[in-house]
Amino acid sequence: MINLKRIKIPDIKKIREWKGALTAELVQFPGKFGLGRLPKRLEPDATTTAVCGFCSTGCGLDIHLKNGEAINLSGKTDYPVNLGMACPKGWEALSPLDAPDRALTPLYRSTREGDPKPISWESAINLFCEKFKRVMDTHGSGSVAFLSSGQIATEEMAFLGALAKFGMGWIHGDSNTRQCMATAATAYKQSFGFDAPPYTYQDFEESDVIILIGSNICIAHPIMWQRVLRNKNKPEIIVIDPRKTETAVAATRHYALSPKSDLTLLYGIAHILIQEDWVKHTYIEAHTEGFEDFKEHTAHFTPQMVSETSGLSVKELYEFAYTIAHGKRVSFWWTMGVNQGHESTRTAQAIINLALMTANVGRPGTGANSITGQCNAMGSRLFSNTSSLFGGRDFTKASDRLCVADILAIPLDKIPVNNSLAYDQIIDGIDEGKIKGLWIIGTNTAHSWINQERFRRIAQKLEFLVVQDMYSTTDTAQIADLVLPAAGWGEKNGTMINSERRIGLIKKVRKAPGEALSDFNIFKLIANAWGCGAEFDRWNSPEEVFQIIKDISKDQPCDLTGIRDYQMIDHAHGIQWPFREGDILTSDQRRLFSDGLFFTPTNRAKFIFEMPNAPSEQINHHYPFILLTGRGSSSQWHTLTRSGKSDVLNALSPDCLCVEINQEDAALSNIYTGDSVTVESSRKKIICVARVTPNIKPGQLFMPMHFVEVNKLTQDSFDPYSRQPSYKYSAVKISKTKS
Ligand code: SF4
Numbered sequence: 121m122i123n124l125k126r127i128k129i130p131d132i133k134k135i136r137e138w139k140g141a142l143t144a145e146l147v148q149f150p151g152k153f154g155l156g157r158l159p160k161r162l163e164p165d166a167t168t169t170a171v172c173g174f175c176s177t178g179c180g181l182d183i184h185l186k187n188g189e190a191i192n193l194s195g196k197t198d199y200p201v202n203l204g205m206a207c208p209k210g211w212e213a214l215s216p217l218d219a220p221d222r223a224l225t226p227l228y229r230s231t232r233e234g235d236p237k238p239i240s241w242e243s244a245i246n247l248f249c250e251k252f253k254r255v256m257d258t259h260g261s262g263s264v265a266f267l268s269s270g271q272i273a274t275e276e277m278a279f280l281g282a283l284a285k286f287g288m289g290w291i292h293g294d295s296n297t298r299q300c301m302a303t304a305a306t307a308y309k310q311s312f313g314f315d316a317p318p319y320t321y322q323d324f325e326e327s328d329v330i331i332l333i334g335s336n337i338c339i340a341h342p343i344m345w346q347r348v349l350r351n352k353n354k355p356e357i358i359v360i361d362p363r364k365t366e367t368a369v370a371a372t373r374h375y376a377l378s379p380k381s382d383l384t385l386l387y388g389i390a391h392i393l394i395q396e397d398w399v400k401h402t403y404i405e406a407h408t409e410g411f412e413d414f415k416e417h418t419a420h421f422t423p424q425m426v427s428e429t430s431g432l433s434v435k436e437l438y439e440f441a442y443t444i445a446h447g448k449r450v451s452f453w454w455t456m457g458v459n460q461g462h463e464s465t466r467t468a469q470a471i472i473n474l475a476l477m478t479a480n481v482g483r484p485g486t487g488a489n490s491i492t493g494q495c496n497a498m499g500s501r502l503f504s505n506t507s508s509l510f511g512g513r514d515f516t517k518a519s520d521r522l523c524v525a526d527i528l529a530i531p532l533d534k535i536p537v538n539n540s541l542a543y544d545q546i547i548d549g550i551d552e553g554k555i556k557g558l559w560i561i562g563t564n565t566a567h568s569w570i571n572q573e574r575f576r577r578i579a580q581k582l583e584f585l586v587v588q589d590m591y592s593t594t595d596t597a598q599i600a601d602l603v604l605p606a607a608g609w610g611e612k613n614g615t616m617i618n619s620e621r622r623i624g625l626i627k628k629v630r631k632a633p634g635e636a637l638s639d640f641n642i643f644k645l646i647a648n649a650w651g652c653g654a655e656f657d658r659w660n661s662p663e664e665v666f667q668i669i670k671d672i673s674k675d676q677p678c679d680l681t682g683i684r685d686y687q688m689i690d691h692a693h694g695i696q697w698p699f700r701e702g703d704i705l706t707s708d709q710r711r712l713f714s715d716g717l718f719f720t721p722t723n724r725a726k727f728i729f730e731m732p733n734a735p736s737e738q739i740n741h742h743y744p745f746i747l748l749t750g751r752g753s754s755s756q757w758h759t760l761t762r763s764g765k766s767d768v769l770n771a772l773s774p775d776c777l778c779v780e781i782n783q784e785d786a787a788l789s790n791i792y793t794g795d796s797v798t799v800e801s802s803r804k805k806i807i808c809v810a811r812v813t814p815n816i817k818p819g820q821l822f823m824p825m826h827f828v829e830v831n832k833l834t835q836d837s838f839d840p841y842s843r844q845p846s847y848k849y850s851a852v853k854i855s856k857t858k859s
Contacts, residue, residue: 162191171624173609174209174757176492177343178618183629190629199693200708207342208755212766219765223592223605224634245649251584255557265292265546265555269562270494273614274503275665276639281505283643286534287652296563297500298543302842303459304490305501307468311726313719314677315501319487320620321347322709326485328353329447334457338366339754364815379746380849381430383732386470388426389441391418398445403479407716410727417729449485460848462735465841469728482713498617502678511676515539527671542843551578561588566595567759567828570845571836606639607632614662622694677719735849737835743851745821752824760826777808777827786812796857804832
């Protein structure tokens with residue numbers, strides 16, 4: 121067993137090795153660390169089940185109760201997602217609920233300079249309505265917006281989307297899923313006709329070739345990695361990542377491409393597959409469209425040209441293509457390394473194209489598979505009523521609006537005819553004086569938004585900023601005019617949808633502290649106070665809203681009408697969409713497109729492509745390094761709002777911000793591991809600790825995104841189709857900090 125006390129910061133190399141070993145031990149032997157064990161006096165008297173509320177894996181957890189309150193938890197052994205395992209965050213899911221900085225009452229700051237003061241719920245809701253209405257009366261209904269979260273229940277997202285857009289007359293609202301999954305959603309919609317990740321987790325175990333692109337799955341999705349390790353086919357595991365990540369170390373092959381050369385690389389691989397006639401003509405002809413144009417497009421991407429751009433040798437390119445062509449069941453997986461790029465939609469589609477041309481879709485162990493980030497990003501994509509109309513429909517299509525108006529029995533003119541501004545456009549709108557009021561729910565924009573200083577500066581222009589969150593101390597809550605205290609995971613009921621389209625339940629197993637209310641109940645209070653409560657007569661509890669969501673999903677690819685109620689989800693251990701009325705659940709591992717029929721009007725998947733572009737910010741004489749960002753460890757979750765509240769998770773995480781630098785670059789600047797260094801972009805300068813490592817190439821630096829300083833450096837550029845921020849490429853310089 122690892123001795124925690126022997127590790128001294130800043131021995132960063134040791135921390136990293138220890139952290140990795142400890143995480144692996146925690147996943148497999150949690151009892152060794154005291155997790156899952158209870159003192160005798162706290163023997164549980166009942167157990168219930170819920171899905172974890174951190175990441176999109178959606179692990180099933182047994183929650184152990186005493187007198188109806190959760191006292192501990194363990195991985196659910198018969199849940200088809202995690203098979204009894206849980207990562208450190210899952211094991212520690214209850215700890216953040218007990219944090220001392222929970223928001224206990226509404227807080228109001230009457231002047232920006234003043235301290236926030238506790239106020240009653242009645243006053244808070246009256247202020248909310250009065251101030252936002254005043255903004256709308258003065259500046260129009262387009263002058264207010266909300267930013268929601270992939271961390272709240274589907275029923276809550278749906279209520280918020282319906283309340284704001286159909287009840288309160290707001291036009292603009294987006295979600296933090298824009299930062300994580302907008303690219304995958306856009307790519308699937310355009311290529312497959314619907315935002316439909318085709319896979320099931322069993323595919324990790326059935327492939328003979330697993331290709332991970334921009335995905336450090338070992339630490340970002342450790343339970344999915346455990347599923348890879350259960351694969352009995354001795355799969356070739358290929359990692360495409362500029363860094364030698366934990367996953368790259370564990371893979372059979374690592375291609376360390378140059379940052380943001382991924383689109384060129386993928387087109388180059390397609391070119392070789394075509395040139396060598398390693399494509400599946402029968403599948404292409406029967407189930408796709410646009411291949412001939414794509415073939416012509418790939419002719420530009422000769423092995424020599426791709427080798428120069430990507431940094432891989434021509435031999436490596438052929439090896440890579442050969443492995444894809446000769447694999448029987450090839451699965452392609454991607455996540456933020458792809459999604460958070462300046463041309464991310466086309467990059468995701470370049471992956472989809474490879475899967476289509478080699479007929480690796482719809483069979484066990486195959487697929488062009490985006491791994492989601494947040495626990496309910498998939499719920500947000502389909503049912504938040506933000507970037508798309510309920511159920512994956514389109515605000516701009518009259519027939520879709522009519523359909524939703526009918527289902528919800530609301531006047532047609534209540535439904536906006538235009539799409540909302542996207543997250544970045546809402547922020548630009550504040551800067552331009554068009555958006556004057558902002559309501560942020562369950563997300564920490566002042567930490568997580570790209571080029572964070574700009575957001576903080578712009579936020580000062582708002583006439584009214586409301587933050588609804590579990591904690592009054594988040595970076596964003598601290599700059600809010602009004603804070604509404606919200607219940608967290610474990611303190612409310614609802615459903616979440618994981619990466620493989622599985623609907624799982626979250627349950628109220630704790631009472632929320634103080635006067636905190638579930639997001640659902642806050643929306644209900646606001647609906648009544650705003651004067652549109654009558655429109656939400658049927659929206660009385662999460663389970664009632666689940667029935668409405670079912671109606672909304674009817675006849676869409678994400679049809680849930682066959683799910684009777686919450687009890688059915690519980691008994692089935694989660695149910696993947698689609699599950700239509702009359703369907704019988706014969707398997708708990710269901711994938712899409714086994715019939716080769718896609719959701720486009722022609723039922724054919726589309727080859728979509730475009731010439732690559734360079735990132736808008738380039739390294740130069742002043743800023744000669746490319747800054748990459750990503751997840752730091754499996755014990756840290758995003759902005760640490762929750763995971764930072766657990767002593768166990770903190771003990772498993774580095775307690776200082778480190779920047780990884782290659783030894784050649786470090787030697788040139790006389791930098792050693794543990795040195796204080798200054799990293800600077802054209803936006804900001806920050807101080808952190810150096811970690812010298814061969815795992816990153818010369819000319820590149822890496823920082824984990826969990827520390828608030830990191831997004832002071834990042835450059836705000838966006839994919840033009842998904843509007844997802846490009847966190848993975850900023851020009852910076854580094855020097856030893858002068859004492
Ligand atoms: Fe599973 Fe993700 Fe929760 Fe970890 S954080 S237990 S991987 S759902």
